[in-house]
Amino acid sequence: MVVTSKYLVPKGYTAITLFPFILLRDKQFNNPELLNHERIHLRQQAELLIIPFYIWYSIEYLIRLIYYKNKQKAYRNICFEREAYACEGNPAYLKHRQPWRFLKYIKH
Structure with missing residues (x-):
């Protein structure tokens, strides 16, 4: 569920994911990469x-x-962020993502 609130998202951030919610600072509903990034966090x-x-x-x-x-x-x-940033531009990523894929991004 996507919610817009400038009060719930910390300053300096555009969005934050707190399961099961994606909280957006501004109306970013038309930003598919941002929403995909946050949906990757939901899966993680x-x-x-x-x-x-x-x-x-x-x-x-x-x-x-x-x-x-x-x-x-x-x-x-952070491995979770590395995966989300690396794959946010792929709208089909979550359809084919293997479980625990974030472990690939834990390397130093």
Whole structure:
């Protein structure tokens, strides 16, 4: 379910996915790449049964933050984000995506 709210999405972000919702800061319904990116996150969250996804995401972010010493680089190198950014331009990606595909993007 897609919801638009400038109050629920943190400043600096266009969208955030909190299962089962995709929250958009502005009306981005006509941005297919952004919506596909967030739908990839929905699939990742469902695969990991939601709570473990957020734990893994947080831990990996902290590890990468220590390594890169840069918030943006740490965020962009989380395996979940790497998969979503790499595949957001492919509208058919989720139809053919193999389970646990984000593991391919965990490399350093």
